[in-house]
Amino acid sequence: MIDFWLAAGLLLLVALSFLLIPVLRGRRAQQEEDRTALNVALYQERVAELQAEQDEGVLSSAQMDTGRAEAARELLADTEGADVARESRLGKPLPILAALLVPVLGLGLYLHFGASDKVELAREFAQAPKTMEEMTQRLERAVAAQPDSAEGLYFLGRTYMAQNRPADAAKIFERTLAVAGRQPELLGQLAQAQYFANGKKWNPQIQALTHEALKADPKEATSLGLLGIAAFEGERYQQAIDYWKRLLEVLPADDASRPALEGGINRASEKLQASGGKVETAPAVAAKGEVRLKVRVELSAELKAKVQPGDSVFIFARASSGPPMPLAAKRLTVADLPVEVELSDADAMMPQLKLSSFPEVQLVARISRAGQPTKGEWIGRSKPLASSTTAQQHLTIDSPDL
Template sequence: MTTFWLAAAVLLLAALALLLIPVLRGQRAQAEEDRTALNVALYQERITELDAQYAAGALDSTQLEQGRSEAARELLADTEKGGLQVRSPLGRWLPLALSLLLPVVAAGLYLQWGASAALTLRQEMAQAPQTLEEAVARLEATVKAQPDNAEAWYFLGRSYMSQQRPQQAAGAFAQAVDKAGRHPELLAQWAQALYFAGNQRLTAEIRQLGEEVLAQDPQDVTVLGLFGVAAFEEQRFAEAIEYWGRLAALLAANDPSRAAIEGGIARAREELIARGESVPEPAAAVPAVELKVKVSLAAELADKVQPGDTVFVFARAASGPPMPLAAKRLTVADLPAEVSLSDSDAMMPQLKLSGFPEVQLVARISRAGSPTEGEWFGDLPPVKTAESSTQVLVIDTPEVR
């Protein structure tokens, strides 16, 4: 921020100079005019004196002409020393008034429409947050400075949920949906926040949101889990088994939440057997997704990056949320490197590669270690998540800010 204000001060001084230099020149011009007038008066006095001496017979005609010529030369010499001066049509006081008003008006306009808040926020974001509370405070500052930032609203909602603040989370997810559109992953988070904010009751609004999500993405893990919990609490055990079975089929074998889901399914089965009702068959497992990516650095960038610069390799939905689905972190020293991205690399459990038919692969170099912005990047056109061949990704494009 200090650098910005120093630069602004330099520009302000330059603008003031453009206003004040003509005023100072005008003062000098006035002095020159006063001296010229004095010289003319002295010339006229000298001519009058010569005429009087000629009339008294003290000078002859030749001496009179010589005296007149000498006086004229002296007047011309004094005039040439002063030079031709042009008075400013603005006068003297208008530039002075403008020089006083300019800093005040510039500061007021910048505070009203400038980006000081965004600049301060950018500097704060350069350092990683140390606590969840600090991360939430930064996200709150971000959405205040950038109210149309759907990604910031989404992560703010996630952070509120981590703090057990579902009411505020529901409001943040609602803003994310309003800014980014009715994407299933955003609607799912919104429905879940509303469910916990409403004392874990499946209202008509929540059900409608969940059904809208499953109509677009039948494999959405958030809604499948939410509907399974709600069905179990309302003793609709067959529905609970159906939803939880579909969810378990999507989870990796080593997923920590899988045991809890399977335990819930077992309890629901016991309830159905005790009632003498039929037990539904478990859902089939979803094939695992793994994308292989070979990442390298363009030769012309070798002397423009440092070995310790961070490299992020990630996949994001070709049509969906802007946040990464899966990511790996490397350094420039590791390049070239071959990495694999799968559901086990998911940034969030409810957003996995297997839930999207196509993704875009991106690699970014960031000296600050930020996955959202850096100095150089490379990307590929959308590829199918079922693709088995290795994708070649070259980092060769400067970031545009």
């Protein structure tokens, strides 16, 4: 901020110069006027002396005229070059008063309408924060300086959630909704913050927020995950499985949260089965032209002793005649087998290459200890089948991946 105030001070000096220069010029003009008056007085005194001498008979008329002419020449020489006296309409006190008031008034206006806090904040944000607390403090100051910034409010709310401050996050997300509108993602974030701030207790307000979010966007990820958590905590394991499976369908294939989400589905399935229940596959209603392939993947008895529970299992569908890369894929582990999965256009690896774009596909399941989807140790393949097939397929991993 030092360079800013130095620049402001320099500009202030320039402004003051426009007010003080006329005052200084006025003083010089006054000095010239005083000197001229003194010369006139001296001339008049000299003429009076000459007149007195003439009256006494010391000077003749000719000498009198000569002396007066000489005094007049001296007066003219002394006053030559002097400016014509100018009358000031403003007077001297007003410019001086203005020179004193301009800095005070300028500083007051800047402190009221200026943005010194934003300038300082921008300079601070140019450097990376060293700690999480420093980042939080910066975001708080940014929100204080720009209370109508939806982006700043949103990031502050997410930061509070990361610091396990859900009550503070809920207040911030409410402000974000007021600024940015009731967007589905913001509704989900607010519902999540309120849920944890309420001690993981569900209430009608949270239910209304998630319902509104999913009504506007059925794929809103935060609401789906939160509903799954609430169902799991309430021992409604089948609902938790359904919500989390819906969430898996909308997450990118390389999303870092997929393994944790799949682990949650497995735990919910185990608890449901331990309580005497049976995991149900929710009937999926495919949109017009959308492909959904159901497949049950098993491991042959001969391979059970040769694999490890943590080995990756890639289940994918590829075109029988077309590009070799998978069209849709899911990643599990050997510990998840046997498992029933569904491949659809939502699992597409590339938006322009979907299952529904090819009439015939092949199902593949590969075990890779190194976690490589293109190369592994064991594999299972199906025969080519129509992509419109609705019957569940069975796939057994039983052959070396050569």
